[in-house]
């Protein structure tokens with residue numbers, strides 16, 4: 001194979017980032033079709049990406065022998081069904097995070113990809129971010145001594161979508177918001193979580209508290225790793241001030257800070273003795289290059305037949321921690337995972 005031809009399945013917010021990447025920024029990869037059950041959405045997406053082919057049913061996509069790989073970016077509850085069918089049709093799979101709804105679904109996806117010898121990469125694009133990669137190198141070079149703790153938080157500006165209020169459907173902010181943070185603390189410590197305790201509450205969406213008593217929009221989860229390191233994962237929705245994703249890695253001999261709440265370098269000072277500097281407004285901007293890098297790495301893994309850098313196992317471990325974190329939060333109990 002000289003070129004990887006992809007079809008995007010789910011052309012919403014995350015999907016169109018990949019769509020645009022594969023329309024011109026990914027060497028060796030090219031988008032040839034999109035699929036979305038909503039005809040106008042699929043048609044518009046194809047037009048925007050400069051292609052003619054669009055589908056409304058993913059099963060039709062899988063019959064197209066021209067398609068080498070699928071990018072699954074539809075709601076999480078459909079990931080497993082589409083990924084397993086794609087593997088059975090011999091298509092390589094890039095699947096957005098969260099990988100699936102629970103560990104059993106993740107296992108089915110991993111097994112299908114293994115059995116049909118296709119790649120399965122999960123959308124943990126932070127691993128491909130230049131600063132994250134630099135931090136990983138610093139850690140490995142011993143620049144901050146031994147790691148003591150990793151703290152990772154993600155705070156989003158927007159009001160949660162209605163379907164997110166039902167935790168049994170959305171897995172809550174731990175799933176939708178903190179999957180990346182969970183992956184980040186695992187990646188930097190190089191270890192698995194052995195115990196955790198989560199606290200959460202609804203602070204900014206009180207009008208729906210009666211209808212959805214289990215919903216939380218703020219969560220803090222303390223974790224301990226098998227190798228003795230410590231971690232904190234924090235997630236917040238509807239913070240309004242901007243998109244805020246930062247990480248701190250504390251070592252025995254130093255500290256590494258990652259992330260920036262400023263979007264631009266320009267600083268304006270006014271006659272009212274005020275300093276103004278715009279905050280980061282969106283994940284699409286903060287991780288723009290990382291999305292291109294993860295798509296490029298996916299194509300490279302297919303063309304060179306190498307292991308992907310964010311595996312099905314990584315996706316599964318994040319889903320596992322989300323589930324156990326939600327249980328800890330509800331039961332107000334420390335959970336021992338060892």
Ligand SMILES: NC(=O)c1ccc[n+]([C@@H]2O[C@H](COP(=O)([O-])OP(=O)(O)OC[C@H]3O[C@@H](n4cnc5c(N)ncnc54)[C@H](O)[C@@H]3O)[C@@H](O)[C@H]2O)c1
Pocket residue numbers: 009010011012013014015035036037038041058073074075076078096097098123124125176283
């Ligand atoms: N990596 C990241 O940083 C990141 C960011 C945002 C979202 N996501 C993930 O991406 C996925 C999509 O989220 P989003 O925010 O883009 O959602 P979205 O609602 O903006 O878009 C989802 C699209 O999927 C379509 N769709 C629904 N059912 C489908 C089906 N069965 N087959 C094909 N398409 C279908 C919808 O019509 C919609 O156009 C979720 O799993 C989400 O958690 C990841």
